[in-house]
Amino acid sequence: MSTVELEGELTIHTAATQGPHLLGALEEKSTLRVRLAGVTELDTAGLQLLLLARREGQRLGSTVEFRDASAEVRAALAVVHLDGALEALS
Numbered sequence: 001m002s003t004v005e006l007e008g009e010l011t012i013h014t015a016a017t018q019g020p021h022l023l024g025a026l027e028e029k030s031t032l033r034v035r036l037a038g039v040t041e042l043d044t045a046g047l048q049l050l051l052l053a054r055r056e057g058q059r060l061g062s063t064v065e066f067r068d069a070s071a072e073v074r075a076a077l078a079v080v081h082l083d084g085a086l087e088a089l090s
Contacts, residue, residue, distance in 0.1 A: 001031040007038030010046030010073075018046075022053050029061045037068035042076040050086060 004025045010018060025032055034053065039046075050066065057064035066086040069077075077083040 001033060002027065003033045003035060005035040005038060007040075009041040010039050010049065011041055011043040012045035015045040015049050019049050019052075022049060023056060026053065026056055026060055026062055026064070031063040031065065032057060033065045033067055035068050036066055036073045037070050039070050039073050042073050044080075047076065047080070047082070054086065 002025050004022055006018065006022070008014065022034065032053070034050070054064045054066075069086075074083065077086065
């Protein structure tokens with residue numbers, strides 16, 4: 001199992017730099033745990049990145065777990081009615 005801890009903004013301004021880091025941690029038939037406790041802002045670009053990681057994990061036969069979502073992440077997901085889209089956010 002690998003763990004990636006995302007911190008700060010996960011927005012259009014940071015997605016280009018966060019993306020390779022997050023997707024690079026994916027391994028075939030493994031588990032990637034993404035900790036979101038340090039995320040202070042999430043916009044649609046950041047959300048797209050999280051959904052892309054989940055989809056790429058599925059393609060590789062891997063599991064991507066999202067953990068410890070900050071209040072900001074939970075609020076952003078609730079606004080777009082995707083609070084159930086990312087499993088294991090607790």
